[in-house]
Amino acid sequence: MLFLLVAGWAQAQFVTIGDAEPMGGSCIKLTNDQPFSEGIAYSTERLILSSQFEIEFDIYLGDKNELGADGITFVIHNDVRGFEAFGTFGEFLGYGGRNSFGSAHISPSVAIEFDTYQNFWQNDPWSDHVAFLENGINSHSSYWNNNNDDWNLEDDQLHSFRFRWNPINTQITVYLDDFVVFQGKRDLINDIFNSQDQVIWGFTASTGRKHNLQYFCFRRLARL
Ligand SMILES: [Ca+2]
Numbered sequence: 289m290l291f292l293l294v295a296g297w298a299q300a301q302f303v304t305i306g307d308a309e310p311m312g313g314s315c316i317k318l319t320n321d322q323p324f325s326e327g328i329a330y331s332t333e334r335l336i337l338s339s340q341f342e343i344e345f346d347i348y349l350g351d352k353n354e355l356g357a358d359g360i361t362f363v364i365h366n367d368v369r370g371f372e373a374f375g376t377f378g379e380f381l382g383y384g385g386r387n388s389f390g391s392a393h394i395s396p397s398v399a400i401e402f403d404t405y406q407n408f409w410q411n412d413p414w415s416d417h418v419a420f421l422e423n424g425i426n427s428h429s430s431y432w433n434n435n436n437d438d439w440n441l442e443d444d445q446l447h448s449f450r451f452r453w454n455p456i457n458t459q460i461t462v463y464l465d466d467f468v469v470f471q472g473k474r475d476l477i478n479d480i481f482n483s484q485d486q487v488i489w490g491f492t493a494s495t496g497r498k499h500n501l502q503y504f505c506f507r508r509l510a511r512l
């Protein structure tokens with residue numbers, strides 16, 4: 289389905305998959321507060337990676353800490369399925385897949401995950417955490433949790449999320465509530481997207497046996 293979101297002067301049109309649907313204003317629900325929910329929303333307008341930009345959202349990860357799961361990803365991809373690309377539910381956040389079993393995953397891609405549930409196969413810490421992912425693989429060697437083993441994102445609050453890309457020095461900078469939570473260099477156009485500089489962007493999310501309402505609100509896309 290196709291929806292138009294308006295946030296201040298900014299507007300963006302999104303297509304949705306699965307349980308994702310508009311909540312009013314500039315927000316799109318990704319998962320229901322129910323087991324085994326998965327939702328994905330993509331902007332119909334591609335990101336142009338040859339230009340510098342910053343894109344900003346508010347994200348909501350739910351209100352249940354011990355009983356909540358699984359998290360969301362902000363994804364940029366060039367998967368052949370285009371606006372119908374999806375990954376696997378549960379610990380794969382609608383982004384990745386159990387590769388050894390060939391389950392659905394989104395690739396080529398990069399993603400920022402906001403993970404609210406510990407899965408040993410993904411090398412997750414006990415705490416909620418943010419991590420940089422590539423090509424539909426959820427496992428990560430490093431993560432950010434504010435150096436706090438009890439850090440919790442399922443606090444019934446909106447959190448400000450900004451993703452900044454600079455193609456000149458290939459630097460990615462991610463802010464959560466105005467803290468830098470990831471910074472790294474990756475030549476997205478050449479090393480990930482096979483020289484393509486126009487890519488699809490959006491959010492994926494899922495739940496498993498444990499669950500939370502999860503959604504995002506689009507704030508702005510600024511060309512820098
Ligand atoms: Ca997890």
Ligand SMILES: [Ca+2]
Nearest residue numbers: 353416440441
């Ligand atoms: Ca938590």
